[in-house]
Amino acid sequence: MAEIKVKNLHKEFGVGDDRVVALENVNLDIEGHVFVSIVGPSGCGKSTLLNILSGIETASSGTVDITQDSHDANPGYVFQAARLLPWRSVMENLMFVQKERDDEARARCQRYLDMVQLGDKGDKFPGELSGGMQQRVGIARAFSIEPDVLFMDEPFSHLDAITARSLRRELHEMWKQTKKTVLFVTHDVGEAVELSNRILVFAKGGKLEDDITVDLPFPRDPSDDAVAVAKAQVLRKFEELDLLAT
Amino acid sequence: MRRAHARRTATTIREVSDIVVTTDERPEGRQRSAEEERLLAQRRRDTRNKWLWRIAGYVVVLLIWEYGFQAIMELIAGRSLNDALLPGPIRILQTIPDIWEDGEMLSNFGATLTRIGIGFGVSFIAGALIGLFTQNKWLDSFFRDLVVVSLTSPGLVWALTGLIIWGFKPLGWIFAIFMTTFALVSVNISEGVRALPKDLLDMAKAFGVSSIDRQRHIVIPHLAPYIFTAVRFGFSIAWKVTVLTEVFSSNKGIGFQMRVTSQVFQLDEFFTWVLSFFVFALFLEKVVLQRAEDRYFRWRQEVAT
Amino acid sequence: MTAAAMDSRPRVPFYRRPVAARILMPIAVIVVWYLVYWTLGSRIFEPPHRVFEFMWNELTLETRLRNGKGPSNLYQMFGLTVVRLFAGFAIAMVVGTVIGLAMGLSKSVNAFFHDWVMAVLAMPALVWALFLGLVFGPQGNQAPIYACILAGIPFVIINVREGVRNTPKELFDMARAFGVPQNKITRNVLLPSLMPFLFAAVRYAFSVGWKGLVIAEVFASDSGMGWAIKFWYDAHQTRGVIGYALFFVAFALALEKLLFEPLAEKAFKWRPRVGDVGVVEEQFLLDQTVEGALEVEQFTGGESDG
Known part of the structure; x- marks a missing residue:
């Protein structure tokens, strides 16, 4: 708590x-x-x-x-504009805020991407996604570090x-x-x-x-x-x- | 449950008692808060720093130029150099009155400026027309390669080509200036026309604004920044290429003076010519163009701040 | 339905298509060239076919230049110029990036250098060429390489500085909010955001440095492409001057099409290919970022040309 x-x-x-x-x-x-x-x-x-x-x-x-x-x-923080790194893929964007770059972190990121229904978009660049999808990536990113x-x-x-x-x-x-x-x-x-x-x-x-x-x-x-x-x-x-x- | 202070608290928090939060709402009578005092002090410090460093820049460069130039250049060149080749700032300044008294300054300046004026005038009009033409797809394709060639190739080739075709007749240097600057003008004008605010023009039509007023209040203010950019860039290139043509064959003008003075190893005079043109360019930029822009672009916020 | 009916677009005659216009331009240039040749009646000026013949002879090593050291050909001169260009470019990039970074990060450093960088930027390459020629003499590579550095370096400095100033603050804030360590921020935010500016710097340093280099070869060297064009000019051989001018143009276009465009493609594949914004930004000499940067400077900007 x-x-x-x-x-x-x-x-x-x-x-x-x-x-x-x-x-x-x-x-x-x-x-x-x-x-x-x-x-x-x-x-x-x-x-x-x-x-x-x-x-x-x-x-x-x-x-x-x-x-x-x-x-x-x-x-965790979800911004008004998604604030994703445009030069990194969706998955890399989530990995960017992880403390460790291990398989566990990767699996966690994938889980939260699935949760926002973007599980298959991990390799895309943010510029290739719609505004709503980008915001969902932003939400997944905030949850993926499992903050209190x-x-x-x-x-x-x-x-x-x-x-x-x-x-x-x-x-x-x-x-x-x-x-x-x-x-x-x-x-x-x-x-x-x-x-x-x-x-x-x-x-x-x-x-x-x-x-x-x-x-x-x-x-x-x-x-x-x-x-x-x-x-x-x-x-x-x-x-x-x-x-x-x- | 572990209790931990977020790491940022340690750095950001100051005692509350530092701060004078006044409740007086009148702007004039209000006492400045501690935060405002801190900000003001910071700004004053920044301004002072900026000027100190700027002056330091001038002092250091000029001192090195005056006293260390010879040593540095000899080190790079690996041989001893005649000090006529490396005039310091003091000697350059001393030669200015000599040239001025000869009456050389005005006549050479006049010759070069006339050439730039005519050459760039012609290029600007032609470039602007081509910029308008390129709104048409067919004409755009027609001119595209010429524009690319003009933007990519060195001014030197046009200077020499113009000279070998026409000699140092007006057509020779007009050709050189035209080939180096028209593309810049046409690209800028073309971009400007393409970006014309159609919504504003439609609005004006809906209100029944006359065509002349539409040009005056919408089209021209919209195109102005593009024209300023074209003039600024075009002029700087025009002067460089003009000087270059003068070096090869002319009996007057700044380029001619540069060639003569460097041939007789009078580099103090050589740099005086360079310097005088710098002063002129600075005047044109800071006084003429800047003023015109400030007046024209008062409505633009980024210019005001 | 017949095939003709399915093609719903009206048939456009060939001469009205943009492609025809593009082909027409070189033809028009050649026609105007002949017209000028006939009307001038000059003994010096030569018609296109002579120039093309000369260029062919150069390419097949029929003609030889003489530069005091013995005969030399187009490829030797060209090779020398390219080596000098890369040397000057590399030095300008390294030194310019360091100064540009320092100026972008520190207001004091910026105040110290700013006016002098602008002065070097506004200096015509001719001034460097004449001065360096006297100092270093016509032998060797020093004068052309220094001219190349001096012409290119202000563009590198300004672009890198603008890159540092325009780093995306909101992304840094994001990284800080998530507690991302500094070295990770440098790698993932700072460097990628600098890339477009570095790329513009490369492009400018190359094209402007090349123009400065050629002028230095004309006035301060006894070898290289610049020297070759001067050789033909002094010999009053129009075919040599215009022929070499066309070689220059071809080189510039090749540099653009074969080096910069593929490089841009690779470096910026994350940029969405929607609209033509990206295209404008990556055009030779029309880079928005740099033009913006120069507009901020409000001095006699533009290229170090002529």
């Missing part, structure tokens, strides 16, 4: 008129097998939070503490609605089977309600405004009444916080 603790996290960019506060005094505590969505208007520091948690960016101040079962484990914690930054926002929907279902299945802690950034409230146990609402200026628990059984069908009601509730929260205007 993993635990993520964030204390007094502050991040800003630029000087003077260009100054942007991306995160302001954020405190978080996430534990165990949960799916946490982070929603909010664009420019509210959602992606910045993931980047700091994963070590891509450094914070201006505050502490981040990620506890995992094995001490050398690395969180998984960060996802609007992974489906570049895809068409139908592809996104089937990938959401696949993702949910994988999360259920592998019992990971997932932090999922999205601007789509419906997506957040469909997938998560917990929704964190950020406002412009990087303030954590609300922490909503969604207590509905899985699998959730977006056309289901209970899910629609929950979505309406979250959107009402948005209205209360005056987030819709932006």
Whole structure:
């Protein structure tokens, strides 16, 4: 089981008129097998939070503490654009992030490629795949290191609605089977309600405004009444916080 | 369960008390945060560093040129060299007033510039026309090999060919300039025309904008960067090939002066001619072209930043 | 249905096909050549058939040049030039890559060298040729090789520097997020992303270095292809000048078709073959990356030609 603790996290960019506060005094505590969505208007520091948690960016101040079962484990990350190495084959892309280049790792990568239904595409270059397939490779890559914690930054926002929907279902299945802690950034409230146990609402200026628990059984069908009601509730929260205007 | 701090925490975290987070929202009255102070200091340091290193570059190169040139060149050449062959920057600077007073500077400059102007003018018009022609598939195939040959072969062959056919008559050097630069112009113009924003033109038509206004507000602004690139590249090649033709047969011009001065081992004057053309090219680039571009491309964000 | 009916495309007469236009261009050149020959009535200028005859004689070793050391032929001159070209090219690549890497990685190093690299770039090869000829004399290979290096090196430096500056930040971030070790990142991200820029550097260093080399051979050497064309020019033999000019063009085209195009094919097989973007990028002298790079410089860029 993993635990993520964030204390007094502050991040800003630029000087003077260009100054942007991306995160302001954020405190978080996430534990165990949960799916946490982070929603909010664009420019509210959602992606910045993931980047700091994963070590891509450094914070201006505050502490981040990620506890995992094995001490050398690395969180997985699924990016908005797949970020595959265009000059390496799909299989090589997965092997790139493995700690060991042994047969075991190779078998594991193959297993996760099978899971995203790309088992026969291992020899292809990313440029030969469609956008949806590339994103699936990105998901397989994140799972293939078998992390306790998984960060996802609007992974489906570049895809068409139908592809996104089937990938959401696949993702949910994988999360259920592998019992990971997932932090999922999205601007789509419906997506957040469909997938998560917990929704964190950020406002412009990087303030954590609300922490909503969604207590509905899985699998959730977006056309289901209970899910629609929950979505309406979250959107009402948005209205209360005056987030819709932006 | 093992508990471990993620390795990054150690490096990225500072005491919270370092930071002054002010709640004052007014931009003028707001006190700068610690992060802003750090960023500003970093920027100041970067600018200072950049200039220090740049000046260091000039100082080091000029010092070596002035005092170590002879030793280095003798080491490479493996024999002792007359120091008339290796003038330092100070001696080159001293010869500038001499040439200026002779009145040589202006007349030679004028001769070369006239040739470049005429030659490149002709090439530009012809190249632009060919660029327009190549929108047609048949004409594109017709000109394709000529364009490739022009882009790949050395200017020297056109300079010599032009000279041997026409001698140092205008047609000789116009031919040389044309053969080295027209392809560059035609490729750029052709690319520009091919990339014309059809959607914007359709939009303008839908709003009933007149043809003249469509040219003025859409076609010309769109083509401008392609034309600037063509002029910039074309000019730099034109000047090199012009100087080359002047070396072979002329009695005026920068190329002629380079030949004469190097034949009589006056390399200080030789480098003065090179230097003076550099200054001119720099002026043309930084003042004329850059200004025109800045004015024309204000709408482009990457130019502004 | 008959075979004729199945061919739904209207029949295009041969002369209207692009292929015909391509064949027509050399014919037009030869026709114009004859016209110029007749209208000029020059004693020096010669018609195409004489030039082709000369070229044939050169290829079959009928004619011999004399360069003080005894007679020599096209193949010897050509061989000398190619050896010099590879020597100069190799040195320019090694030194240029080192400087370019340093300039791309460090702002200080960039500030130190930048203006001087631009000055060397804008210098006509003629200046190097005249100067090096005086310093090294016409014997030996030194002057041509140095001219080749000086002409080619700024292009290598600028391309490598731009390559380092344009490394894909998002891929480095990805690798860092997954905790991939540095040497693995260097091998799998940095080097492959530099490849297109290195390739452009190779191409430019070769083509521009060659042009500089030939000019140096004209003014500062007693052997090589450049010297040969100068020999015929001084002898007022049009057939020699134009014949050698055509050899030059043939060499340039062969270099492009036989060396660079297959090389590009091999090096960039991961690039999708959709659209013509890749094609434009790999055309001789029209490389987008390099033109972009030079545009950034905003100095008298272009080729070190003439």
